[in-house]
Amino acid sequence: MSKLIGILGGTFDPVHYGHLRPALEVMQQAGLDEVRFIPNQLPPHRPQPWLDAATRKELVSLAIADEPGFVLDERELLRDGPSYMVDTLADLRCDFPESTLCLILGSDAFAGFTQWHEWQAILGLCHIIVMTRPGAELASLHSQPASITACISHDARALRNSLHGLILLQSVTPLDISASRIRESLRQGLSVRYLLPDSIYHYLGQYLEGQHAI
Numbered sequence: 001m002s003k004l005i006g007i008l009g010g011t012f013d014p015v016h017y018g019h020l021r022p023a024l025e026v027m028q029q030a031g032l033d034e035v036r037f038i039p040n041q042l043p044p045h046r047p048q049p050w051l052d053a054a055t056r057k058e059l060v061s062l063a064i065a066d067e068p069g070f071v072l073d074e075r076e077l078l079r080d081g082p083s084y085m086v087d088t089l090a091d092l093r094c095d096f097p098e099s100t101l102c103l104i105l106g107s108d109a110f111a112g113f114t115q116w117h118e119w120q121a122i123l124g125l126c127h128i129i130v131m132t133r134p135g136a137e138l139a140s141l142h143s144q145p146a147s148i149t150a151c152i153s154h155d156a157r158a159l160r161n162s163l164h165g166l167i168l169l170q171s172v173t174p175l176d177i178s179a180s181r182i183r184e185s186l187r188q189g190l191s192v193r194y195l196l197p198d199s200i201y202h203y204l205g206q207y208l209e210g211q212h213a214i
């Protein structure tokens, strides 16, 4: 049987439990063999992340170290300039020709999916798994174009029936955690403990002590 590979792209500025726990639940519930965490480069015209790319990558690596199904994938950071997801998926398809790729998106990210560069091509390269996120309810996804709603499924077993083109809606434990709220709390001098792994909490404490203003 071919492998099912989950792809979780993001800025991870910083990585938090709202990434980790839903990704684990998706992996288990959809029967994925692994989830690859892919920190992104940001286009120059967008606000730059607080943490530089090397630090965001290091934090992801720390956060996933104990979970054998989670893998850090550095490909977007190793490429020059910003990467489009369609290019990243094409690259992954070359590396894993026998596997089925499943792009994992929070429901907030999926709500803007049809504005993504070459989104139709993305559905030609992978399945999409949309995980619920508080504040971006799945009901609104049914107002997407017909070409999208026609692909929607609630049955994870269907992921193994084809290589691409399916959109699986997956409920996960709602965790109303975001990196922007974590950054805001740090700015205000509030603790972010228990919103992210202890290892990340301690790393960020030292990072801030090292004069890295937020």
Ligand code: ATP
Residues within 6 Å of the ligand: 009, 010, 011, 012, 013, 017, 018, 019, 022, 104, 105, 106, 107, 108, 109, 110, 131, 132, 133, 134, 175, 176, 177, 178, 179, 180, 181
């Ligand atoms: P920011 O607040 O800086 O925009 P973020 O917390 O949304 O960041 P990202 O790195 O942008 O984190 O998210 C990467 C992916 O993880 C996206 O698909 C996003 O929808 C998803 N995600 C992030 N937080 C959650 C959460 N709490 N529940 C479900 N999905 C989430």
